Amino acid sequence: MNAFSSAAIEILQEFLQKLTGLGPEETAPLFEASSTVTLQANQVYIPQGDKSKKLAFIEKGVMRAYAIKENGDEATLYIRWEGQLIASHDTIINLRPSRFIYRALEDCKLLEVDYDVLDNIMRAKPEFEPLRNFFLMRMLSESLDMIESFVFLSPEERYQKLISDKFNIVNRVPDKHLASMLGVTPVSLSRIRKRIQQKH
Amino acid sequence: MNAFSSAAIEILQEFLQKLTGLGPEETAPLFEASSTVTLQANQVYIPQGDKSKKLAFIEKGVMRAYAIKENGDEATLYIRWEGQLIASHDTIINLRPSRFIYRALEDCKLLEVDYDVLDNIMRAKPEFEPLRNFFLMRMLSESLDMIESFVFLSPEERYQKLISDKFNIVNRVPDKHLASMLGVTPVSLSRIRKRIQQKH
């Protein structure tokens, strides 16, 4: 089932235009295998243990990747929102069942494609490769930025950076998930917020 | 200056064979713009503020990416060794001067290429793209693993994981750099080591 008139496709075709110079007519084959998916808030997109290689462009909404620790606590790896990709790196890169759960934090609209299918299209039409490189590099850069925050900054500074860099997103995500992403407990984040508040 | 008979090229051509089915004769053009570089232990490869887009495959040795904090302390972002790539993501991905310093921890032998040149070769010969995807995905996966450690584990658990996953490498890197990578001070790492020791 394909979806030729989604906003996501238009955005991606704009990327392709910039990256490759190819117009919508030429890049259309890339989207033939894609389909739109809607998720309700709190709905699971990829369950733990899943082996599917879903790759999705987020057209609308916020999603969360997390896992359950032995003690039962959740640990949030990252959140992604409009304009970003969401996928299980365990299945796509490491070829093993997903250790993580991918879940909608809000009602979401995704443009989904199977990674293997996309990979075949890319191999047949390598002129689309710049799009893959673009997203891989962007995800790599964002990951390195997160590592940088952990290595450089205290939890308090990480939180400050988070709200100054991503104020819009922070307000769409419960604090407990932000705490987890920052590597601290919700209790500690609450204290951090209080400390910051008192300084002003 | 090119270098047609390095061990690095042989390794990379083996990757290419596996990933694309192309033999050494066919993939040779990819290495025409590459050159071998040797670094002495402690020698800087990419200085802070550099704008060059060097990309290097590490044939031998260990390298470290780090930055200097306002207080003068160093913060190590990651270390890389044989079989991995080293490059400034600030310059290549984000198109800005490098905030990081890339320095040899041991005597190193690298196979170097300018990223823009490589990019042009890839665009002309897109059948080589799987190699780029392979390395980008591997670096992304490793970065996500590091984030996972920060989000899931305590500093003590992170250190345990580090020595169990990368025992060989740990022994080639001074503890203070490991401490920095783990997000703690050298003093704290020393206490962690003592705690672990006492448990056995």
Added chain:
DNA sequence: AACATTAATTATCCTTTGTTAACGGCCCAC
């Protein structure tokens, strides 16, 4: 070999975080 430099450990004190539990606010279902 002697010296200087750097790295790792230990000690002290202070700050921060983790843990557990209690409390209040908010939303939702009934």
Added chain:
DNA sequence: GTGGGCCGTTAACAAAGGATAATTAATGTT
């Protein structure tokens, strides 16, 4: 409206980490 459940805050205590400084160990240089 009322009763649950979830979430964020607060409190109290224990555990861990940061800062600084002193000591010891290891390394490198001449």
